[in-house]
Amino acid sequence: xxxxxxxxxxxxxxxxxxxxxxxxxxxxxxxxxxxxxxxxxxxxxxxxxxxxxxxxxxxxxxxxxxxxxxxxxxxxxxxxxxxxxxxxxxxxxxxxxxxxxxxxxxxxxxxxxxxxxxxxxxxxxxxxxxxxxxxxxxxxxxxxxxxxxxxxxxxxxxxxxxxxxxxxxxxxxxxxxxxxxxxxxxxxx
Amino acid sequence: xxxxxxxxxxxxxxxxxxxxxxxxxxxxxxxxxxxxxxxxxxxxxxxxxxxxxxxxxxxxxxxxxxxxxxxxxxxxxxxxxxxxxxxxxxxxxxxxxxxxxxxxxxxxxxxxxxxxxxxxxxxxxxxxxxxxxxxxxxxxxxxxxxxxxxxxxxxxxxxxxxxxxxxxxxxxxxxxxxxxxxxxxxxxxxxxxxxxxxxxxxxxxxxxxxxxxxxxxxxxxxxxxxxxxxxxxxxxxxxxxxxxxxxxxxxxxxxxxxxxxxxxxxxxxxxxxxxxxxxxxxxxxxxxxxxxxxxxxxxxxxxxxxxxxxxxxxxxxxxxxxxxxxxxxxxxxxxxxxxxxxxxxxxxxxxxxxxxxxxxxxxxxxxxxxxxxxxxxxxxxxxxxxxxxxxxxxxxxxxxxxxxxxxxxxxxxxxxxxxxxxxxxxxxxxxxxxxxxxxxxxxxxxxxxxxxxxxxxxxxxxxxxxxxxxxxxxxxxxxxxxxxxxxxxxxxxxxxxxxxxxxxxxxxxxxxxxxxxxxxxxxxxxxxxxxxxxxxxxxxxxxxxxxxxxxxxxxxxxxxxxxxxxxxxxxxxxxxxxxxxxxxxxxxxxxxxxxxxxxxxxxxxxxxxxxxxxxxxxxxxxxxxxxxxxxxxxxxxxxxxxxxxxxxxxxxxxxxxxxxxxxxxxxxxxxxxxxxxxxxxxxxxxxxxxxxxxxxxxxxxxxxxxxxxxxxxxxxxxxxxxxxxxxxxxxxxxxxxxxxxxxxxxxxxxxxxxxxxxxxxxxxxxxxxxxxxxxxxxxxxxxxxxxxxx
Ligand code: FES
Ligand code: FES
Numbered sequence: 001x002x003x004x005x006x007x008x009x010x011x012x013x014x015x016x017x018x019x020x021x022x023x024x025x026x027x028x029x030x031x032x033x034x035x036x037x038x039x040x041x042x043x044x045x046x047x048x049x050x051x052x053x054x055x056x057x058x059x060x061x062x063x064x065x066x067x068x069x070x071x072x073x074x075x076x077x078x079x080x081x082x083x084x085x086x087x088x089x090x091x092x093x094x095x096x097x098x099x100x101x102x103x104x105x106x107x108x109x110x111x112x113x114x115x116x117x118x119x120x121x122x123x124x125x126x127x128x129x130x131x132x133x134x135x136x137x138x139x140x141x142x143x144x145x146x147x148x149x150x151x152x153x154x155x156x157x158x159x160x161x162x163x164x165x166x167x168x169x170x171x172x173x174x175x176x177x178x179x180x181x182x183x184x185x186x187x188x189x
Numbered sequence: 190x191x192x193x194x195x196x197x198x199x200x201x202x203x204x205x206x207x208x209x210x211x212x213x214x215x216x217x218x219x220x221x222x223x224x225x226x227x228x229x230x231x232x233x234x235x236x237x238x239x240x241x242x243x244x245x246x247x248x249x250x251x252x253x254x255x256x257x258x259x260x261x262x263x264x265x266x267x268x269x270x271x272x273x274x275x276x277x278x279x280x281x282x283x284x285x286x287x288x289x290x291x292x293x294x295x296x297x298x299x300x301x302x303x304x305x306x307x308x309x310x311x312x313x314x315x316x317x318x319x320x321x322x323x324x325x326x327x328x329x330x331x332x333x334x335x336x337x338x339x340x341x342x343x344x345x346x347x348x349x350x351x352x353x354x355x356x357x358x359x360x361x362x363x364x365x366x367x368x369x370x371x372x373x374x375x376x377x378x379x380x381x382x383x384x385x386x387x388x389x390x391x392x393x394x395x396x397x398x399x400x401x402x403x404x405x406x407x408x409x410x411x412x413x414x415x416x417x418x419x420x421x422x423x424x425x426x427x428x429x430x431x432x433x434x435x436x437x438x439x440x441x442x443x444x445x446x447x448x449x450x451x452x453x454x455x456x457x458x459x460x461x462x463x464x465x466x467x468x469x470x471x472x473x474x475x476x477x478x479x480x481x482x483x484x485x486x487x488x489x490x491x492x493x494x495x496x497x498x499x500x501x502x503x504x505x506x507x508x509x510x511x512x513x514x515x516x517x518x519x520x521x522x523x524x525x526x527x528x529x530x531x532x533x534x535x536x537x538x539x540x541x542x543x544x545x546x547x548x549x550x551x552x553x554x555x556x557x558x559x560x561x562x563x564x565x566x567x568x569x570x571x572x573x574x575x576x577x578x579x580x581x582x583x584x585x586x587x588x589x590x591x592x593x594x595x596x597x598x599x600x601x602x603x604x605x606x607x608x609x610x611x612x613x614x615x616x617x618x619x620x621x622x623x624x625x626x627x628x629x630x631x632x633x634x635x636x637x638x639x640x641x642x643x644x645x646x647x648x649x650x651x652x653x654x655x656x657x658x659x660x661x662x663x664x665x666x667x668x669x670x671x672x673x674x675x676x677x678x679x680x681x682x683x684x685x686x687x688x689x690x691x692x693x694x695x696x697x698x699x700x701x702x703x704x705x706x707x708x709x710x711x712x713x714x715x716x717x718x719x720x721x722x723x724x725x726x727x728x729x730x731x732x733x734x735x736x737x738x739x740x741x742x743x744x745x746x747x748x749x750x751x752x753x754x755x756x757x758x759x760x761x762x763x764x765x766x767x768x769x770x771x772x773x774x775x776x777x778x779x780x781x782x783x784x785x786x787x788x789x790x791x792x793x794x795x796x797x798x799x800x801x802x803x804x805x806x807x808x809x810x811x812x813x814x815x816x817x818x819x820x821x822x823x824x825x826x827x828x829x830x831x832x833x834x835x836x837x838x839x840x841x842x843x844x845x846x847x848x849x850x851x852x853x854x855x856x857x858x859x860x861x862x863x864x865x866x867x868x869x870x871x872x873x874x875x876x877x878x879x880x881x882x883x884x885x886x887x888x889x890x891x892x893x894x895x896x897x898x899x900x901x902x903x904x905x906x907x908x909x910x911x912x913x914x915x916x917x918x919x920x921x922x923x924x925x926x927x928x929x930x931x932x933x934x935x936x937x938x939x940x941x942x943x944x945x946x947x948x949x950x951x952x953x954x955x956x957x958x959x960x961x962x963x964x965x966x967x968x969x970x971x972x973x974x975x976x977x978x979x
Contacts, residue, residue, distance in 0.1 A: 017312070033217035034210015036443075038391045039476040043902030046391060074210035081209055092208040096200055099871045103702030104207025105214065105391040105443030126915070133910035137902065139391050139444050140702045142878030142939075143910040145871060 003067040007032070008076030016063040023047040025063035026073060034074040034108045038137065045136030048109035049073045055116035057135070074108035077115070090153040091115055100149030102140035109136050114150045123154055194711035194721060198867035202721075203706040212441045215395035215410045216473045223397070224253055226459055226472040227314035229304040229321045230481070231296030234330035234553040234895030235343060238292050238303055242322040246306060249320060251313035254466060256458075257304045258291025264461065267452050268426040269518040272673040273355050273527050273549075281355045284346045284551075286517035288427075288454050288461075295328065297345055297516035298555050299896055300481030302454065307462055307470055330553035332891035334513035335490045337550045345516055345551035354514045355523065357547040359531040360611050366544035369505025373496025377579035381964050383567050384888040385488035385513065387905060388560050390701075392443020393479045398459035399469040408436045409460050414445040414699050415739020416731050418676070422452040422520070428461055435460075439729040442701035446879070447559040448483045449701065450741050451520040455482075480900035485889065486560020488513035489526065489567050495540075495575040501585055503538050503594050508545040508571065512557075519556035521563070523549065528672045529564030529660070535609035536572040537620040537658050537833060538594040543610045553895040559741065561879055561940040565659040573655040573945035578963060581956050587654050587949075588628055595620045595656075601926035606828070613660060615831045616933075617923050623857045624656055627835040630855050630917055636839070644957045649842040650852075651954025654835065655946035661934035662747030662830035662925075679825035680744070681736045682752035684713070684760055686818035688805035690798030692717065692724045694756075697737015698749030699729050703936065704868040705745060711864055712750060712930065716757045718784035719797055735821055743934030746864065747830050747925065754929040755822035763818060764800045770811040771795050771803060830925045830933035834858035836877070836942035838950040844958065847975025849885055849951055851914055854943065859921040861933030866920070869935045874916050876939020882908040883940075884947035888968045906968070 004013050007030060016025055026032045026049070035058060038046030047058045050072040079087040091111045094100065101107040110133065117124060117132040124132065129150050130143070138146060206212050243255040266285040274281050290296045290303045304321050308314035329343040336342055337352040344350055360366070370376055397410040407430065413419050416439040424432040442449060459470045474482065489512050496505040512526035531545040562569075576594075580587035596607050601617035608614050636652055643650040663669070666677035683695040694713050698705055706726045714721040727733050740749075761781055768786035769776040772793055779786045787794040803810065804818040839853040856873055863869050886906040890899045899905045924931030944967075951969050955962050955977060962977045 019312070027217075028219075031219070032210065033214075034212070036214075036392070037216075037475075038393070039902050041476065041901045041903045044391065044476075074208075078209055086205075088205075088208065095208055096204045099198075099201065099867045101204060101207055102704070102871060102875060103390070103392065103442065103444040104204075104212045107207050108210055111208070127911075130910040130913075137391065137907050137909060139389055139446070139879070139907075140875045141871060142874035142876075142908075142916065143913055144874045144916050147910065147915070 023058035094149040094152035330895035332895035388448035390444030398463035400464035484558035515556035519558035533568035653949025661743035663742035684756035752824035759820035847971035862931035880943030
């Protein structure tokens with residue numbers, strides 16, 4: 001079926017299978033691979049994105065259900081992020097400042113969940129942060145520095161609008177450049 | 190030379206790509222013409238394949254191939270990398286771990302694969318799996334290692350009717366230990382289970398095999414902790430393909446914790462299938478498969494006895510353990526309960542007599558192998574539970590009982606290392622102050638007062654101490670070789686100074702969250718006196734990095750970092766020759782610092798960049814010296830390193846419900862010198878969470894048919910943010926005397942010390958309320974704790 005979704009500010013018209021999950025649509029069709037899959041029971045939160053401004057686990061939603069919606073993924077969170085200029089979202093800064101990530105696999109989901117929390121509760125307590133993260137599993141950090149990262153972001157928030165531009169990711173395989181995808185590719189003509 | 194970066198909490202250089210969604214994990218990579226694999230797996234823990242019919246699946250649109258066991262009969266099984274023979278000399282039993290179970294053969298655990306579907310999309314491959322008809326004859330199965338040893342137990346491998354993989358004894362002669370225990374004034378006996386847990390790295394395993402028909406070369410992208418080791422095992426032992434025709438890439442990897450060390454069948458199969466089909470083949474595990482197929486950890490059943498004299502000095506330790514190996518021997522599996530466990534039973538105590546008797550058994554479960562800490566958490570659990578319980582039984586203070594039995598301090602430089610009763614020689618140690626520091630952070634005396642008051646209320650308070658030691662920096666090759674390792678455990682590094690003075694460092698270590706791209710760069714920048722921006726770390730690709738043994742056993746900095754230091758020394762040595770020539774002085778007149786060679790006592794100097802350029806543009810150049818400034822080194826450690834520390838847990842136990850709340854978790858760790866305190870602290874945090882997880886939340890549950898009944902995040906209880914407190918950490922520094930950086934390793938410490946601290950705390954709480962229980966089975970669920978009180 002045909003769907004139309006605004007992803008990180010860009011309108012996409014796509015043909016999807018009825019059963020395609022939103023997370024697979026983002027990863028496999030749009031090559032937005034920052035959204036991860038960590039489980040098959042909607043329990044880990046690695047796939048969290050915003051749909052119409054609300055954090056949802058994109059493995060619980062069909063792509064078809066996102067028809068007509070605005071989706072923001074981790075690739076759309078930075079205020080500005082191109083190879084030449086970059087200004088990250090306060091949460092992205094906070095995770096770096098506080099060492100809130102190790103392997104980075106849970107990180108996009110953590111940030112998307114935390115962004116939703118801060119929208120509704122700009123100054124959460126430690127307990128409120130821990131409760132908000134209940135649906136997101138991190139195996140590396142023990143959550144201590146994730147909590148601190150979110151606290152950091154809460155005190156450094158400049159209320160930014162997420163970036164609506166992504167830039168191409170270029171691969172380094174021993175193949176012709178034209179052959180490979182390892183992330184979202186923006187076609188230029 | 191003063192350090193600018195070493196010792197600083199430099200923010201991680203690798204973070205930005207992960208924070209902006211540009212991390213590149215294996216499943217993020219898509220190659221043109223790529224096919225997708227899906228495995229048909231045994232739904233039974235033990236069942237014979239009577240027939241397989243793939244006709245219908247093959248006929249489905251989009252299905253490219255279906256391979257069964259009969260197609261891969263020629264391939265070897267995945268090998269085991271460590272041989273531990275029976276105590277009577279009989280060779281370790283090493284049943285073949287086949288790629289796919291062939292018709293007539295038996296599947297030996299749930300998930301054992303019988304066929305692999307290769308299709309144009311993942312969903313077609315998954316659908317086609319439903320159309321593969323397998324006729325199974327279900328057979329009796331066994332999951333408990335203790336039951337597997339009972340007469341008449343179902344056999345895992347028909348040729349080994351007693352289900353034993355090997356048995357093993359270690360330490361002082363058992364008669365001496367028996368005598369020590371028998372003559373003890375007090376003996377504390379504990380029978381317990383160190384339950385099986387699932388590593389659960391958040392990135393599920395993923396592989397892409399890509400055979401390139403033009404170059405006749407294979408590329409394997411794999412979520413691994415050690416790309417070169419996978420290449421060696423796969424080429425030499427499984428597929429029999431030439432190593433120089435294979436490139437193995439471990440791109441960004443989402444956590445490992447041991448589970449991504451091993452060579453898995455799926456890895457070899459996608460590589461093999463890619464050649465059969467002439468197209469790349471990808472397989473990504475889903476979480477349910479990960480629960481069934483990733484190597485698990487722990488799974489010991491133990492009887493432990495610790496003897497004390499009338500003054501409370503430990504006189505002997507006698508251990509009898511059964512360890513579950515699973516159905517097949519995984520890569521490092523035989524080493525875990527033996528040389529990574531039995532050798533740590535000295536702990537930090539002066540115990541004069543120690544003996545362990547270990548039986549390693551096959552069961553109808555997936556393989557057990559190293560999981561964060563690997564053997565050392567099991568040894569620490571055993572020792573620290575015993576000593577805490579002994580204190581309760583003898584009415585002594587658990588901290589004092591430890592102080593009294595600690596090995597006295599030794600620095601390994603002016604004083605010799607400490608020779609244990611179980612083969613190892615500790616490098617340097619100072620155990621008393623870490624416990625003192627932990628007690629101070631806790632406010633021990635005040636705590637005991639609060640505990641007394643709480644005993645009258647509905648919420649009991651308890652404190653649990655654990656003073657651990659571990660053997661890291663794995664390992665001196667000759668030593669491990671003598672103990673059965675089939676590999677050397679050195680590391681390699683190349684430091685390539687570019688003509689402009691920029692530096693590329695190639696390491697055989699592999700980062701899957703540990704932050705090597707920052708820590709290693711800090712070291713190199715400081716040692717060369719150049720900015721961190723001028724240094725780049727390259728890892729994870731067998732085509733760019735000459736060789737490597739990878740990252741596990743807290744070895745990256747201690748072994749990989751030492752290899753880098755060797756190459757830096759060579760760079761500086763050759764650089765000095767060039768500098769001396771340019772400055773027209775003797776090499777001996779030069780000193781190096783702040784990125785330049787200076788003639789001692791003068792202001793005549795030449796910078797690192799100028800020397801680098803001269804090395805590549807050798808117009809004015811020492812006679813007979815080769816151009817270039819690029820050095821490789823291999824570093825084989827002289828000894829293990831021995832980090833140690835003290836973990837203290839404070840818990841509250843609800844008398845009505847049995848619910849345990851972890852109120853405080855204190856960790857004082859001595860990991861030797863520290864390069865990046867922020868990263869070390871992060872490693873400790875993560876380890877603590879895993880250790881606490883084992884104590885309170887995690888554990889596999891098998892039913893009577895050896896089916897894993899909690900193989901998903903709905904059922905297997907992972908530690909979540911609201912299960913844990915903020916951690917309180919501190920460090921002590923006792924440098925490692927035998928490696929150039931003085932570092933000991935920090936990756937596993939958290940997971941080693943914390944588990945017994947938490948369980949001890951719960952037992953302590955119960956005793957304070959008058960419930961003199963010796964043990965509660967982990968994980969300490971409310972029900973189990975409540976039952977222990979009622
Ligand atoms: S992948 Fe969506 S919750 Fe785990
Ligand atoms: S950083 Fe690795 S899972 Fe969270």
